[in-house]
Amino acid sequence: MTQHPLLEQLNDKQRAAVSAPERHMLVLAGAGSGKTRVLVHRIAWLLQEFHLSPYSVMAVTFTNKAAAEMRGRVEELVGSSTRAMWIGTFHGLAHRLLRAHYMDVDLPQNFQILDSDDQQRMLKRIMRSMNLDEKRWSPKQAQWFINAKKDEGLRAHHLDGHDFNERTYKEIYDAYQVACDRAGLVDFAELLLRAHELLRDNRIVREHYQRRFRHILVDEFQDTNAIQYAWVKLLSGGGGDHENYVTIVGDDDQSIYGWRGAKIENIHQFTRDYPSVETIRLEQNYRSTNTILSAANSVIANNNDRLGKELWTDGSHGEPIDLYAAYNELDEARYIASQIESWHEKGNALQDVALLYRSNAQSRVLEEALLHARIPYRIYGGLRFFDRQEVKDALAYLRLLANRNDDAALERVINTPTRGIGARTLEIIRDGARQRGTSLWDAAKQLASEKVLTGRAANAVLAFTDLIQQLEDETGEYSLGRQVDTVIKSSGLMAMYQAEKGEKAETRVENLKELVNACDNFDQLDNEQPEDMTPLNAFLAHAALESGEEQADEYQDAVQLMTLHSAKGLEFPLVFMCGVEEGLFPSQQSLDEAGRLAEERRLCYVGMTRAMQKLVITYAEQRRVYGQEKLHRASRFIAEIPPENLHHVRMQSRSRPADDFAGTQQSYGRFHSGASHEAFAESGYQLGQRVRHSKFGEGTVLNYEGSGPQSRIQVNFDDLGSKWLVVAYARLERC
DNA sequence: CGTTATGTACTTTTT
DNA sequence: GTACATAACG
Numbered sequence A: 001m002t003q004h005p006l007l008e009q010l011n012d013k014q015r016a017a018v019s020a021p022e023r024h025m026l027v028l029a030g031a032g033s034g035k036t037r038v039l040v041h042r043i044a045w046l047l048q049e050f051h052l053s054p055y056s057v058m059a060v061t062f063t064n065k066a067a068a069e070m071r072g073r074v075e076e077l078v079g080s081s082t083r084a085m086w087i088g089t090f091h092g093l094a095h096r097l098l099r100a101h102y103m104d105v106d107l108p109q110n111f112q113i114l115d116s117d118d119q120q121r122m123l124k125r126i127m128r129s130m131n132l133d134e135k136r137w138s139p140k141q142a143q144w145f146i147n148a149k150k151d152e153g154l155r156a157h158h159l160d161g162h163d164f165n166e167r168t169y170k171e172i173y174d175a176y177q178v179a180c181d182r183a184g185l186v187d188f189a190e191l192l193l194r195a196h197e198l199l200r201d202n203r204i205v206r207e208h209y210q211r212r213f214r215h216i217l218v219d220e221f222q223d224t225n226a227i228q229y230a231w232v233k234l235l236s237g238g239g240g241d242h243e244n245y246v247t248i249v250g251d252d253d254q255s256i257y258g259w260r261g262a263k264i265e266n267i268h269q270f271t272r273d274y275p276s277v278e279t280i281r282l283e284q285n286y287r288s289t290n291t292i293l294s295a296a297n298s299v300i301a302n303n304n305d306r307l308g309k310e311l312w313t314d315g316s317h318g319e320p321i322d323l324y325a326a327y328n329e330l331d332e333a334r335y336i337a338s339q340i341e342s343w344h345e346k347g348n349a350l351q352d353v354a355l356l357y358r359s360n361a362q363s364r365v366l367e368e369a370l371l372h373a374r375i376p377y378r379i380y381g382g383l384r385f386f387d388r389q390e391v392k393d394a395l396a397y398l399r400l401l402a403n404r405n406d407d408a409a410l411e412r413v414i415n416t417p418t419r420g421i422g423a424r425t426l427e428i429i430r431d432g433a434r435q436r437g438t439s440l441w442d443a444a445k446q447l448a449s450e451k452v453l454t455g456r457a458a459n460a461v462l463a464f465t466d467l468i469q470q471l472e473d474e475t476g477e478y479s480l481g482r483q484v485d486t487v488i489k490s491s492g493l494m495a496m497y498q499a500e501k502g503e504k505a506e507t508r509v510e511n512l513k514e515l516v517n518a519c520d521n522f523d524q525l526d527n528e529q530p531e532d533m534t535p536l537n538a539f540l541a542h543a544a545l546e547s548g549e550e551q552a553d554e555y556q557d558a559v560q561l562m563t564l565h566s567a568k569g570l571e572f573p574l575v576f577m578c579g580v581e582e583g584l585f586p587s588q589q590s591l592d593e594a595g596r597l598a599e600e601r602r603l604c605y606v607g608m609t610r611a612m613q614k615l616v617i618t619y620a621e622q623r624r625v626y627g628q629e630k631l632h633r634a635s636r637f638i639a640e641i642p643p644e645n646l647h648h649v650r651m652q653s654r655s656r657p658a659d660d661f662a663g664t665q666q667s668y669g670r671f672h673s674g675a676s677h678e679a680f681a682e683s684g685y686q687l688g689q690r691v692r693h694s695k696f697g698e699g700t701v702l703n704y705e706g707s708g709p710q711s712r713i714q715v716n717f718d719d720l721g722s723k724w725l726v727v728a729y730a731r732l733e734r735c
Numbered sequence B: 001c002g003t004t005a006t007g008t009a010c011t012t013t014t015t
Numbered sequence C: 001g002t003a004c005a006t007a008a009c010g
Helices: A012-018 A035-048 A064-078 A090-100 A116-129 A139-151 A164-183 A188-201 A203-212 A226-235 A265-273 A290-300 A329-345 A360-372 A389-402 A407-413 A423-436 A440-449 A455-475 A480-490 A493-499 A503-521 A535-545 A588-592 A596-608 A658-672 A677-683
Strands: A025-029 A057-061 A086-089 A112-114 A185-187 A215-218 A245-250 A278-282 A321-328 A353-357 A377-379 A559-563 A572-577 A611-625 A628-631 A646-649 A690-693 A697-705 A712-717 A721-726
Touching: A012 A035, A012 A278, A025 A035, A025 A265, A035 A057, A035 A064, A035 A215, A035 A245, A057 A064, A057 A090, A064 A086, A086 A090, A090 A188, A090 A226, A090 A535, A112 A116, A112 A188, A112 A535, A116 A139, A116 A164, A116 A185, A116 A407, A116 A423, A139 A164, A139 A188, A139 A226, A164 A185, A164 A407, A185 A188, A188 A203, A188 A226, A203 A226, A215 A226, A226 A265, A245 A265, A290 A321, A290 A596, A290 A611, A321 A329, A321 A697, A329 A353, A329 A360, A329 A572, A329 A611, A353 A360, A360 A377, A360 A559, A389 A407, A389 A455, A389 A480, A389 A493, A389 A503, A389 A535, A407 A440, A423 A440, A423 A455, A440 A455, A455 A480, A480 A493, A480 A503, A480 A535, A493 A503, A572 A596, A588 A596, A611 A697, A690 A712
Parallel strands: A025 A245, A025 A278, A057 A086, A057 A215, A112 A185, A215 A245, A321 A611, A321 A646, A353 A559, A353 A572, A377 A559, A572 A611
Antiparallel strands: A611 A628, A690 A697, A697 A712, A712 A721
């Protein structure tokens, strides 16, 4: 039987999803089951077999990376341009809608996007002007509150403000929104909310898009929040007169963003709102060994309310999962480094290795060990290019050129570099703006001309407004790159960073130059923005929405370090999951709140299923957390793995002489606190050794003190925590 | 206005 | 333990 080329090399389930008739579909796709592949082939199928125009397809993802990958793979498959197709992130597509219909949503044509850093600064200013007790109300909390409400589709006036807390937040929300609207600023949540309101309230616009998008496909649906779901529902005409087809792809077991508003229930809700939906489960995994999968399966089986799904593979059994119980975080890091070394010596690539941890703080110790072992590494999740201070400074100048009312941008650069406009002057301008209900820019100009501001301050302010005006006049016709270059130089920004010394300042100067490059390369044709957008506005939107991939030396073969969260969607032949301890993973906070533990378990599931060939789990009996030594027990997740899949690695370092790790002797000395290696040798016990006590049960040796019959030993018992025992009386058994 | 000292908080991350 | 922010100081 000859098969359609698009269906070749797909399994039955994948084929069913790709070649299904036009209908609503729910694809429950387990980790490593070829989810993206199905999505991409499905789109190609729609275009080729159903002769759909790319114009009538919309595909939504969460990250720019996923969107870019999807577009690339679709184009590769269908061999033609997909420009007419709307592929993008929720935020990117919402932004596109708002640009096209800015008048319908009361936004200025040149509205700008506020990233979360800008948003926080903005809130800080507003809260200050409200004279709130700064001890009690933090901009961060307010930001969290406002975004959470917006994610639920709620405006300030929707809040009833029953208790004092909420009443205050409501006022902040209100004031913040007024300020944003006046300045023509839109935060991330606002993009979604406003686009939703546009579709909801404007019948003509809604029906236009409902007619247009015959198929809507949503990736990672378990991560959608309330407003995103409402959005999809509106566009699809869900339940209405004009119904389009919706395909959602997701995995309830990989929902790890509940804490930022994602609702797994949206998957359940979908089956209720679209009763004709067909559900397809992709359970065959092409990534991991059988051992890894069955371990992951039995961990996740401890969660309730699952949609039900069990991954399987016809691949090899593979090696057992190594479990290493380190006695502290330094030992853990060193063990990992040594394992990576031997992996590398066998001829394997370092970039095939990932170190996953629960929180970013854990990376430091790991880095030190890798550095010491001279293993190159790369950390994910640092500051991205467009988020850097100097780049944001330069962008703020550009934003002011595009829109004088952009208060956030003005605040940022009015005195950067310093030009004699101090806190006092700024305060006067803010007051003036508040009284007149104008932007800071207008207030500054007026106050200076009305002589409210005195000589020196007035001069400084006028010099600034003249500078911006002159920059616009001068560079208006320039190419983007040349414009940015001129702005950076004429504003004094470049000179300011050049004058600073140190490595940091040098990279800042480099980044500013890189920004000019980025502008030169920014080809507006590559970005499907509405045509009437100026190149500058298009670039600013690009900078805000795609803060820029970390441009690291991708050529160097390096180990990858990242949090479990950022590992989602990736795969590696060798994976280390570090710090798998109660209190760390699952995190302490998650134990206090209902429902959070299940999410931690899903996070564990995500981490385990990243591994293709080999998984190594490590934990430390003792760990410094915020400068304090904490005793930890192995995570409950480890106990949920079938014992036959686990291989307990024995402490190896004790049998070697102490000078084996001469370079780190110092740091280990701190831990030993008086326990010399000789004392240990004499005692017959070793650090990290497992011992059994007749009353206290099993535990791990943590420390040792003294010698002879008076010597004492510290043991961390699994059930009781750590205790000091006199060796002579304790009658410990080695096990 | 810019520098230094003290205080405080601190999972997870994208847009 | 450290980064980051604000406060006090020169």
